[in-house]
Amino acid sequence: MTSWRTGFEEVTVDVAGKVVLVTGAARGIGAEVARRLAARGAKVALVGLEGEQLREVAAECGGRAWEADVTDWDALKTAVDGVVDHYGGLDVVVANAGIAATGFVRSIDPAAFERVIEVNLLGVWRTVRTCLPHLIASRGYCLVVSSLAAIVHIPGNAAYSAAKAGCEAFADSLRAEVRHLGVGVGVAYFSWISTDMVDSADRHPVFGPLRSGMPGLASKKYPVSAVGKAVVRGVEKRARTVHVPRWVGALKLFRAFTPRVVDTQAAKSVPAADRAMATADPTTSSLVGPGGEAARKG
Template sequence: MSDFSGLTALVTGGASGIGRATADLLLARGADVAVLDLDPSTVSGPLRGYAADVSDDASVRSAVAGAADALGGIDILVNNAGTGATGTVEDNDDAEWHRVLDVNVLGIVRTTRAALPHLRASAHAAVVNTCSIAATAGLPQRALYSASKGAVHALTLAMAADHVREGIRVNCVNPGTVDTPWVGRLLDRAADPAAERAALEARQPMGRLLSADEVAAAIVYLASPVAAGVTGTALAVDGGMQGLRPRPEGR
């Protein structure tokens, strides 16, 4: 497919995991793609890599300006950069709450704010935010992370309403547990990594972790001109976790 031929895309957190899978798929489908990441050293041509910290406004503005100049504009913005947190509401101090919200929520604000002048000039403008199943389902030991992703979900809807008449579509994807480096690090820290992985797999009705490529496919669909009628939508890519209630096996 070449449905992105002639279009440009910017992906934050695009050097690894879901972001890298998304950048690679956009590239394969014809887009000219730039990646923003804390460490873009693994990004090589034809992808364009730019160092940026989404928690720092000056860093974001500089990187977005550089990417837009190199690309000749921005048609698609994928706000994928994020960070994780574990624990109940009492397990993280104020500094950690501020840190996670600064990256997961304000990071989207900063990047979108910098990209909006370019998006307004596009005939195929689309923003896709990486949200989470944690925004719509209560998960144990994820209070801070869930709060941040709940804010991303609400922000997506508000942005979609604000910019629909400017021709800018805004959607989000809500992944379940994905087999990414971040999840791998969580598993490594568990007392019994194998048992923890089995529990995460069993939590999703499909009985397995999702792949980054599966989430990237959903992001790219929402970003594509073929989804021109879709805005203000949260697309769950969660192995059935949100909507299905299968009986236990053998019953």
Template sequence: MHSTAGTRPGAAAAHDSLLRGRVAVVTGAARGIGEALAGRLSAVGMHIALLGREAQTLSAAAASLGTPSLCVEADVTDQEALDEAARQVADRLGIASVVVANAGVAAGGPFRLTDAGLWRRVIDVNLIGSANTARAFLPQLARAHGYFLQIASTAAFGSAPMMSAYCASKAGAESFAQALRGEVEPDGIAVGIAYLHWTGTDMLTGIDDHPVLHALRAHQPRFARRMHTPGQVADWLAAGVEHRAAHIYAPPWLRWCQPLRPMFPALVTRVARREMRHTPAADLAAATGVMGAGGQADWEAYTSAARGRPAPPR
């Protein structure tokens, strides 16, 4: 996904943005939604710090931005690395006014067949990583009276079988952000939660290989099955950032689903149970593992570090 800085509609009016000249930090910025959002925020005049695991891909994303930027290779599960990243951001770009906890990975497959280390890694990146990000940057956000945005998911609305770690992590991230909001409001920090639906990132490239996810999407109304591009989602997120929104829905119609949330777990379970009854066990087992190139890069870096070997450059 290439940045649209300089080409996005309305970018010519960037000088009117309240965000112009301020600093935004985006984790998981090497690709997908993170990369696209970095481009949108750059287009309204923000200086961008891109954090992620893939140094080469981060640098390529930063090269397309039209405003000053900084790349920091950091694992969001490493608090010391994030603290150092926060120091670099403050020293080289200025204190952060916006921090987006976007870094995320996913793994699919039956819980009993999923590697225990991989299952924990999804929780660590998506939930613990968000908390680590907040911990590192809250002092700067307090000085700037800034905005912390937690990227959540409709996976928090109704947990899907075959996606236990991802759904647990996103539900946890939502709860974390809700709790944090009340704590930091007296410091002038606003906390937003973004609910994302089907988005065409590499994480969902093989969605048809995951029987339950494929069935859940197929049983939704036509408008709800639509796969949105990272660019479309980034537009909704950037608008929410500018307005310091407490909730961002991508797509916007998701806001009408909030009152219906008590119904979703039973509906999701019903569809998933029907699909799993008619899917051979071998097919369910084949759908087990890391989802997407970004998740694969993170898992390779993590396992390589555990073995004491450098991960392949990306």
């Protein structure tokens, strides 16, 4: 392994001893990433909601937990200051915290829609802005978690797609702004991953069949372990992009054509789904999974 890079060529670096802050680390992707980085010797700082669960994961990792809502400036500052005071600095940030809501635009709970935007996009912006002075000091690395949803915008997923597309654009601009300061910025794109969030969405009476009925690889779910491995590699290489599965990277080359493909597929399934959504119990068009419930309370 080489030392932490100061240039911009892609090299492999040793994360052992590096201080890594992971948001949304109580479960799912965040917890998996924290465990795998800790196993490589990183000093992990877990930030998120669901305090008890967060502390359990931190204990498994030999790290520390800071309970904070990523949309709360004051709570974030307190958490980041605590991380820096405890570990003496900050080398890597994985801006992972995210939630989802199921529902069509005309019938979804407006509060749920806006909470997705607030957590998934504004939460990333607030996390990065709060951590950025410390990353500049360490010439560190930031990985913003976007999604396949930033590339393929399916019905019933408008809030999530809008937020993740915003994350991608935000990270691309940020990279150009901080490169001369020695900070690397990457964007992660994941397809459907077997997490509590996706599994809960699959139990939705309308969105679940829509998602599982998508053609070919578009409906397949991938293990969270695959994401953990890919993110560790991405952090070690200070990568510009991380893709799970790898075909997501190839799909980006054809993104101009994806809206037409979605339109064609949706014509077969959306009319009935739209009627079902419009007449469904309003509680079914809200935030999904334990993380969504924690964000709703937050």
